[in-house]
Amino acid sequence: xxxxxxxxxxxxxxxxxxxxxxxxxxxxxxxxxxxxxxxxxxxxxxxxxxxxxxxxxxxxxxxxxxxxxxxxxxxxxxxxxxxxxxxxxxxxxxxxxxxxxxxxxxxxxxxxxxxxxxxxxxxxxxxxxxxxxxxxxxxxxxxxxxxxxxxxxxxxxxxxxxxxxxxxxxxxxxxxxxxxxxxxxxxxxxxxxxxxxxxxxx
Amino acid sequence: xxxxxxxxxxxxxxxxxxxxxxxxxxxxxxxxxxxxxxxxxxxxxxxxxxxxxxxxxxxxxxxxxxxxxxxxxxxxxxxxxxxxxxxxxxxxxxxxxxxxxxxxxxxxxxxxxxxxxxxxxxxxxxxxxxxxxxxxxxxxxxxxxxxxxxxxxxxxxxxxxxxxxxxxxxxxxxxxxxxxxxxxxxxxxxxxxxxxxxxxxxxxxxxxxxxxxxxxxxxxxxxxxxxxxxxxxxxxxxxxxxxxxxxxxxxxxxxxxxxxxxxxxxxxxxxxxxxxxxxxxxxxx
Numbered sequence: 001x002x003x004x005x006x007x008x009x010x011x012x013x014x015x016x017x018x019x020x021x022x023x024x025x026x027x028x029x030x031x032x033x034x035x036x037x038x039x040x041x042x043x044x045x046x047x048x049x050x051x052x053x054x055x056x057x058x059x060x061x062x063x064x065x066x067x068x069x070x071x072x073x074x075x076x077x078x079x080x081x082x083x084x085x086x087x088x089x090x091x092x093x094x095x096x097x098x099x100x101x102x103x104x105x106x107x108x109x110x111x112x113x114x115x116x117x118x119x120x121x122x123x124x125x126x127x128x129x130x131x132x133x134x135x136x137x138x139x140x141x142x143x144x145x146x147x148x149x150x151x152x153x154x155x156x157x158x159x160x161x162x163x164x165x166x167x168x169x170x171x172x173x174x175x176x177x178x179x180x181x182x183x184x185x186x187x188x189x190x191x192x193x194x195x196x197x198x199x200x201x202x
Numbered sequence: 203x204x205x206x207x208x209x210x211x212x213x214x215x216x217x218x219x220x221x222x223x224x225x226x227x228x229x230x231x232x233x234x235x236x237x238x239x240x241x242x243x244x245x246x247x248x249x250x251x252x253x254x255x256x257x258x259x260x261x262x263x264x265x266x267x268x269x270x271x272x273x274x275x276x277x278x279x280x281x282x283x284x285x286x287x288x289x290x291x292x293x294x295x296x297x298x299x300x301x302x303x304x305x306x307x308x309x310x311x312x313x314x315x316x317x318x319x320x321x322x323x324x325x326x327x328x329x330x331x332x333x334x335x336x337x338x339x340x341x342x343x344x345x346x347x348x349x350x351x352x353x354x355x356x357x358x359x360x361x362x363x364x365x366x367x368x369x370x371x372x373x374x375x376x377x378x379x380x381x382x383x384x385x386x387x388x389x390x391x392x393x394x395x396x397x398x399x400x401x402x403x404x405x406x407x408x409x410x411x412x413x414x415x416x417x418x419x420x421x422x423x424x425x426x427x428x429x430x431x432x433x434x435x436x437x438x439x440x441x442x443x444x445x446x447x448x449x450x451x452x453x454x455x456x457x458x459x460x461x462x463x464x465x466x467x468x469x470x471x472x473x474x475x476x477x478x479x480x481x482x483x484x485x486x487x
Binding site: 051052053072073074075078079081083086087088089091092096100101102138141 | 375376377378379380381383384385386387394395398399
């Protein structure tokens with residue numbers, strides 16, 4: 001599958017500055033694209049547009065030549081947010097959080113290092129890294145075709161980072177899920193990605 | 203010193219916060235139920251006059267004493283409180299439902315509806331409670347209906363504003379947007395994400411409206427705009443007792459007043475208890 005952003009322009013509100021201007025990007029499901037840019041260049045905004053959270057002012061987001069709405073209510077492009085504690089309802093136990101995903105396989109949950117004991121807990125009783133694993137598992141449902149990772153490992157220690165990235169590289173290669181990775185760390189992107197795009201030069 | 207602290211922690215461990223809350227909740231509910239049921243049976247006894255037993259100070263037979271007409275103050279107080287509680291419950295329920303509907307409409311129906319409802323909330327809030335309450339009571343004719351309507355129509359605003367704010371805030375939450383991208387329907391999101399968040403706040407708002415309603419009922423009756431004089435409402439009892447306080451009959455005002463405060467405290471305890479019980483942070487206590 002090919003995820004394509006075609007001539008996208010975007011600004012928040014009428015009078016604010018234009019964050020993305022005539023931006024285009026093409027990513028195949030066999031590759032992992034890294035996005036680099038200094039703060040405030042619209043990396044998160046681009047992720048939100050690519051996964052359908054925001055509508056671009058002009059331009060299109062296409063998956064295999066068709067707009068995202070075409071694929072029904074489950075969006076095949078899933079975004080993993082930077083802050084897991086905001087992306088999880090504090091009133092739900094973790095097992096109900098996982099149930100929201102699209103038939104997440106138990107094997108995947110196990111390989112992410114999620115312990116059975118955590119399932120009955122509330123988000124407030126887990127650490128950021130533990131919550132982020134749940135967010136990743138939830139986003140990797142059966143119908144997910146593309147995964148956007150917006151700074152998902154910045155708050156984690158190195159061991160957890162490597163565990164999670166190894167898992168993600170494994171899983172996405174096996175299921176032929178394309179990835180777009182946003183990070184501030186060039187070393188990480190060099191290790192993980194097959195191609196790096198610098199927003200500043202575009 | 204060390205012995206004391208050890209004993210203290212032992213006590214807390216024996217009854218943790220959740221269990222203590224439940225205990226207080228149950229005690230408060232029993233008290234309120236007892237007053238309500240008692241009030242149903244002592245309606246006649248509360249009106250019975252007997253000049254052979256007038257102006258008796260509190261004793262074993264008449265725990266709250268008797269008044270200048272020889273009426274038993276205990277039965278009068280219970281009857282008055284039960285009327286107050288009925289008024290409190292119906293007024294609070296009515297205004298809470300109104301607040302919920304208007305709050306949700308305001309947050310979900312778009313900008314025009316929101317502007318009108320917010321303007322209306324500000325308008326009602328701008329008028330002093332007591333003034334509006336007196337006007338509505340007089341307009342409806344004095345009596346139960348007027349008091350209930352008056353309290354209900356003046357107290358829905360703050361709860362409506364709270365619910366509107368909560369729904370607006372919830373709509374922007376990442377986990378709700380995420381659920382939408384995961385293909386969940388509006389109904390699912392409302393039931394699974396919105397209601398569990400709104401319900402406790404709504405319930406607490408509702409319960410904390412009771413004491414307000416009861417106090418307003420008493421004060422408006424005390425001022426002479428509320429219930430009619432034949433009914434043994436707390437406000438009537440207190441305003442009549444005023445005339446006799448100076449002659450040294452302290453029990454006429456003290457016990458009904460204390461019972462009123464106790465009822466209000468009970469409602470607050472129930473409200474606060476439920477709020478803490480449904481808070482997920484206390485789930486494992």
